[in-house]
Amino acid sequence: MPEISIVIPAYNEATRLPKTLDRIQAYLRGNGTPAEVIVVDDGSLDATAEVVRQQATRWTQLRLISAGHGGKGAAVRRGMAEATGRYRIFSDADLSVPIDDLEKLLRPLRTGSGVAIASRALRDSQVEVHQPWYRETMGKMFNKLVRIFVLRGVKDTQCGFKAFTAEVAERVFPPLQTPGFGFDVEVLYRAQRAGYQIAEVPTRWINSPQSRVHPIRHSLAMFLELLAIPGRVRRHPTKDIPRPQVDQASA
Numbered sequence: 001m002p003e004i005s006i007v008i009p010a011y012n013e014a015t016r017l018p019k020t021l022d023r024i025q026a027y028l029r030g031n032g033t034p035a036e037v038i039v040v041d042d043g044s045l046d047a048t049a050e051v052v053r054q055q056a057t058r059w060t061q062l063r064l065i066s067a068g069h070g071g072k073g074a075a076v077r078r079g080m081a082e083a084t085g086r087y088r089i090f091s092d093a094d095l096s097v098p099i100d101d102l103e104k105l106l107r108p109l110r111t112g113s114g115v116a117i118a119s120r121a122l123r124d125s126q127v128e129v130h131q132p133w134y135r136e137t138m139g140k141m142f143n144k145l146v147r148i149f150v151l152r153g154v155k156d157t158q159c160g161f162k163a164f165t166a167e168v169a170e171r172v173f174p175p176l177q178t179p180g181f182g183f184d185v186e187v188l189y190r191a192q193r194a195g196y197q198i199a200e201v202p203t204r205w206i207n208s209p210q211s212r213v214h215p216i217r218h219s220l221a222m223f224l225e226l227l228a229i230p231g232r233v234r235r236h237p238t239k240d241i242p243r244p245q246v247d248q249a250s251a
Contacts, residue, residue, distance in 0.1 A: 002084060002085045008020070008079070008092075010048050036062075049066055073183025087106055104203065114165055115197070117162045117199070119159055149227060158181075161203065164191075171239065175233075177236050180222070186225075
């Protein structure tokens, strides 16, 4: 079993993936931690799959999973289903949060948290390259709505760098019902309802100018998904993990 699994959802990422994979490979080589990297091709129309295949011939830790275009949430869910690591991370393909910050996420997991998320909203975070002002404003508004309607106590649900223990990942991802960009909220909502501690971690953020998130269309879709999440979770609840039974006669 690898210590960590890194899941990268990718849709038409042939241009950005080579540098991203090079950086992750260099980090893991220097770190020495047993790891696997899983790229989920979300039905790309460009050469995303071929880029990963070529790199995998030189990097045995790298795997490609090809899927139909189901959305970012569906791609992450598929990657988490294939992951085998003790700790399971998903990262955006543009590495807006540098891979060097991975250890910051793993520390809380090693001391009892079930989930650790990179957060741009904490005082010690460093936003080195900002999003356009209207994106930042809409992001802050969305996170405020998240705290009002669904998820209390989490300041930044949408930063694309999150880590889970294997136990949490195996509980919150299989029943995931939100296939698009709002899936982060549902995953964290399920984890919080199941009683797991969610640690927000200060991070660095370098905005990618090639972001495909449309400031109006995707924000509206995410808000509608946000309102639907509590009902979806009630209809498709997070299942308990069976615990080993103790044989009282031999205890």
